[in-house]
Amino acid sequence: MKAIGKFILLEPEEFDSWLKLQRKTSRAIKLVQLHHTYIPAYSHFKGDNHFALCEAMERAHLERGFAEIAQNFTTFPDGKIMVCRSMDTIPAGVKGANTNGICIENVGNFDRGKDVMTEAQRSVILMMTKSLLAHFGLVASDQSVIYHHWYDLNAGKRIKVEGTGVTKSCPGTNFFGGNTVADFNAHLLPLLT
Ligand SMILES: [Zn+2]
Known part of the structure; x- marks a missing residue:
């Protein structure tokens, strides 16, 4: 563990x-958001510049x-x-899913053909997501773990049909095999249960 200011690595x-x-959060937590940073991507990570x-x-x-x-x-x-923003504080992650959300940003660009996720990052994403779900008493599902891509950026609401609305590719079109709800249920969800 190493801390600089509020950042804890x-x-x-x-x-x-x-x-x-951690003490009980001052707000109810109902979901974990998964993102990719896009920029910084893997090329910006030098092995020792987590704080920077x-x-x-x-x-x-x-x-x-x-x-x-x-x-x-x-x-x-x-x-x-890196612990970045207190869990007590509502993140600015997904319009429409922040109030009761915890936001995890994963450094990288996980769109198809871009960064290939390392085994270390893959395993920490799974571990953290599982730990947070357990900590907050949540059962893994496509309601308790969400991708940014599932939300309309303008409306701030979850899209009902894949391919509709104004969405980002985040956490990446190749994030654990794809960024759709169907991809999540096929690829990531089984690893969380
Ligand atoms: Zn995002």
């Missing part, structure tokens, strides 16, 4: 004990008018985790 094996030490990347993301988010870095957590290609 955890080894993957430190996450569960960190989570257990999070500080840069925070500067970019401040410029967009956010109060601080948007996400509660960031994962890296080496499997490390």
